[in-house]
Amino acid sequence: MRALIEAQAATIARQDAELLAHRETIETMRLQLARLRRMQFGRSSEKIAAEIAQLTLALEDFEAGIERKNEPVDTEPPAAGDEARKRPARRPLPDHLPRTTIAHDTACTCPHCGGALRPLGEDVTEVLDYVPASFRVIRHVRPKFSCRVCESITQAPAPEMPIRRGRASPSLLAHVLVAKFADHLPLYRQSEIYERAGVELKRSTLADWVGQCAALLRPLVDALGRHVMAGDRVHADDTPVPVLAPGAGKTKLGRLWAYLRDERPYAGTAAPAVLYRYSPDRRAEHPRAHLAGFSGVLHADGYTGFGGSTTVAMSPRPPAGPTRGGNSMTCT
Numbered sequence: 001m002r003a004l005i006e007a008q009a010a011t012i013a014r015q016d017a018e019l020l021a022h023r024e025t026i027e028t029m030r031l032q033l034a035r036l037r038r039m040q041f042g043r044s045s046e047k048i049a050a051e052i053a054q055l056t057l058a059l060e061d062f063e064a065g066i067e068r069k070n071e072p073v074d075t076e077p078p079a080a081g082d083e084a085r086k087r088p089a090r091r092p093l094p095d096h097l098p099r100t101t102i103a104h105d106t107a108c109t110c111p112h113c114g115g116a117l118r119p120l121g122e123d124v125t126e127v128l129d130y131v132p133a134s135f136r137v138i139r140h141v142r143p144k145f146s147c148r149v150c151e152s153i154t155q156a157p158a159p160e161m162p163i164r165r166g167r168a169s170p171s172l173l174a175h176v177l178v179a180k181f182a183d184h185l186p187l188y189r190q191s192e193i194y195e196r197a198g199v200e201l202k203r204s205t206l207a208d209w210v211g212q213c214a215a216l217l218r219p220l221v222d223a224l225g226r227h228v229m230a231g232d233r234v235h236a237d238d239t240p241v242p243v244l245a246p247g248a249g250k251t252k253l254g255r256l257w258a259y260l261r262d263e264r265p266y267a268g269t270a271a272p273a274v275l276y277r278y279s280p281d282r283r284a285e286h287p288r289a290h291l292a293g294f295s296g297v298l299h300a301d302g303y304t305g306f307g308g309s310t311t312v313a314m315s316p317r318p319p320a321g322p323t324r325g326g327n328s329m330t331c332t
Helices: 002-042 046-069 082-086 170-182 187-196 203-216 218-229 285-290
Strands: 144-146 153-155 233-245 250-261 273-279 296-300 327-331
Touching: 170 187, 170 203, 187 203, 203 218, 218 250, 218 273, 250 285, 273 285
Parallel strands: 233 296
Antiparallel strands: 144 153, 233 250, 250 273, 296 327
16 A cells, blocks of 8 residues: 555656646747747748747647646545535536437337336436538529510519629628638638638638728718717727738838727716727827817827827816726817
8 A cells, every 4th residue: 555655646746747847838838929929910921820830739739738637646535525526517508509409219128128118207418519600502583574565574673782793692791701800810711711611712802892891881980980979088099000011021010099988987878889090100190180070088198199189188087987097188
């Protein structure tokens, strides 16, 4: 028994040393991955992208190995009830998901003695499944009719599509936009994914769809801008974003401006909204144009460009409620 305990203690010490070494390796790989990603945003190259992909895969393998080896070695049999207390609680699967029932029939007679069987309840095991996204073709059939009297032809009008003479449904266009802007999936990768499903959609076609959808969404963006600028208080800030410079083979630094209207801290009833504007630089003329129709209290940092086009007076914090950080400027 003493030899068994010493062997288990040695095994535990060896596993602890391996886990510590793996954790140090993972931390080093994470730092390298973060450095490579910063380099990729600054000056992209295929070599850096490939190195990032390989490092990400290796990091996932190390983390998976940590999870496999992170189970402690028991030196003595667990007491009754300990296993149930240590086992993590499994959350039930969401109720809103559709259920497909598969009934597993048993034999009509007992497999041991051949006697008759009677019901004794049932056990239900739920397994989470995934159905991959798939394409389908919607056929719009419009019969033609000819008048027997005047020989005129009658036919139902063609369905109105988001893109004129386009073959993409609104659902497909929405999927492409969400994948590009919300999931950060470039169009060339989407094209490769769709090709695996047997559908050839060139990147140029997807880019044309994105451009036309941007034009279709312009009225919505304008309405959002009017809603944000109609507020009594607007929070503003800007952040640098790397932008590819066409033909230069490198990136340049642009600016993304955010204007937030959120009246919930002041018990307001207006819906919160954020308006984003892009500019190629940080010159004051850009926020001047963005805030041309705004009249109210602007919460921003100390950047003078926010006050370049307005009569600015430093005002105390409004008594209606707490404000966010930064200076308060009354813009008229």
